[in-house]
Amino acid sequence: MSLHIALLRGVNAAGGRLITADELTGLLADLGHTQVRMGPKVGDLVFESRERTGAELQTQIETELLARLGLRTDVYVRTAEAWRALVAANPFPDFAAADPGWLMTLFCKDTPDKKAMGALRAAIRGTEQARAESRQIYAIYPDGVGGSRLTTSLVEKTLGTRITGRTWTAVLALAEMLEPA
Structure with missing residues (x-):
């Protein structure tokens, strides 16, 4: 298992459907990801996942957001190591x-x-x-x-x-x- 951060673009922006933290964390848990936690704002998620690339995770989450919640948005995934590197x-x-x-x-x-x-x-x-x-x-x-x-x-x-x-x-x-x- 590896730790990841997912950022969703424009979640709960004006005029769009409101998505709750529970909906987002539940969706990732349903997809088999573990230790799913909401970040400082809805649309920022920290989670563990089996070995998958960031691109695979982005595609999976984008597809399921649209299919399950009717939310068409971009998802940006970074590993914990990549996140620490971008801070540094x-x-x-x-x-x-x-x-x-x-x-x-x-x-x-x-x-x-x-x-x-x-x-x-x-x-x-x-x-x-x-x-x-x-x-x-x-x-x-x-x-x-x-x-x-x-x-x-x-x-x-x-x-x-x-x-x-x-x-x-x-x-x-x-x-x-x-x-x-």
Whole structure:
């Protein structure tokens, strides 16, 4: 058994069907996953699974969410080791310590290439900064996320991949859930 984190994109976003924590944890348990726990928000799950790749788990969970709950969404799965590595790889540690709510980790379906990341950095018109590491992009928003032009749609269009984001505070809370009690 290996430990994983699954992030669901846009769960309980405005206008959509509300999904409960019990529905999500129950679905993963029904699929044979164990030690299923909800993270800091609905749509963030920590669970153990038999040896499967992250891609297989993503596909399995996406398929079952649609079939059982009528929820069409992207799922992003990382192993515990990959999660710990992405925490350690944070290129903005000083910013994270000072203002973790304005550091976002953007989880990509596909690894962005260097040319696309260059285009994304060139598209930034404010004080934001973005750096890629594997299938994550670390983005700082010194002036806040709300008025920023570094939006999900800009990132997805520029990189050609789907994303979901979590604040650094949420990333660290999920990292804590990976540690033994």
